[in-house]
Amino acid sequence: MSVPGADDGFDYFRGWLIAQGREVFVRAVADPDDLAELPIVQVSAADSTGLEGEDMLGIAWNAHIMATGDQIPASSLTIRYAELDPTxxxxxxxxxxxSRRLPRLAALYLK
Structure with a gap:
């Protein structure tokens, strides 16, 4: 297993966030600082453990292979992300x- 880089860390966190379910995902998108209210986030901060869901990122890939016996076509691997907020x-x-933007998360993680 390789050590994840910064981009991998974000992807693994994204997998974790998706695995938390729609309600948590929608709340986090609307206000990322709301994640500080989740017990699992509080425990993660206290234990200095990451919130990673790398396995979640392969579910569609693996389901396609199981259903078709074929790899996903390379042309379908393009991801179009929404325009990021420049602020x-x-x-x-x-x-x-x-600390200014995410005060509750900062209080947990930036000790």
Whole structure:
């Protein structure tokens, strides 16, 4: 197993978030700081463990292979992401900005 890079870490977190269900996902998209209210997030922060769902990212891939016996065509692997909010284009290691934007999560993770 390779050590995940920054992009992998985001993808694995995305897999975890999807696995939490629609209600949690929708709340997190509307207000990411709401994640601080989840007990699993609080435990993760206290234990310094990651919230990763790498296996979630392969479900569609594996289901396709099981259903068809074939690999997913390369042409279907393009992901179109929504336009990102430019106001969130800042260094996430900048603790002052993180504390301003996500105060509850910062209080858990930036001790």
């Amino acid at each position: 969130w284009n800042f260094d996430f290691d900048y603790h002052i900005e993180m």
